[in-house]
Amino acid sequence: MVNLKQKKTPQALFKDQHKELVDQGEKWMKDTATSCTVVAALITTMMFSSAFTVPDSYNGHGQLFMIFLISDAISFFTSYMSLLMFLGILKSRYREEDFLRSLPTKQIVGLATLFLSMTTMMVSFAVTLMTLVRGRTPWVSAQFMVLAVVPIGMFGVLQFPVLLEIFCSTYFPRVFDKPRESRRVSKLFLRK
8 A cells, every 4th residue: 555645655654754753762771771781790790709709608508508509590591691681672673573572571571670670689789688697686687678778669669660661652552453352252242
């Protein structure tokens, strides 16, 4: 189908009319990915170095040491995965098709793994502090755990709505999708 006045196909006409929207989406994606890349790189660096600088108070034994090792490893690998996702966003071509599935999926995976890496990093940090003050003042250990939860909760509250909106707009039916169930239901009601 060709637009007779402008002699353009519907896709070309749509592309021309929505160029500004694509540019705004590209700018937002790049800004978000750049910020998150810096955070993911910092977490990756810290978790890599903390794996090799284990405090002497662990003595390589005990339940706290295992919690530290597991949370450090999870934080390292998830922050590295997040870093790769955000680098993939930065290196994208930003075509219209990329905004349908590719870029939102990378954004969802990147934000989710970044959140997981931050959570496990705070667990690792809290366990290290608990180990250092263990036996001296038990009330201080409880405060460390509470203080470790605050930044994670704030990040979750601030980023969860964005993550949910990206997820819903990417994977749930959109305006131009034809839901099969509603067509079946409407056919049943039209027969009567």
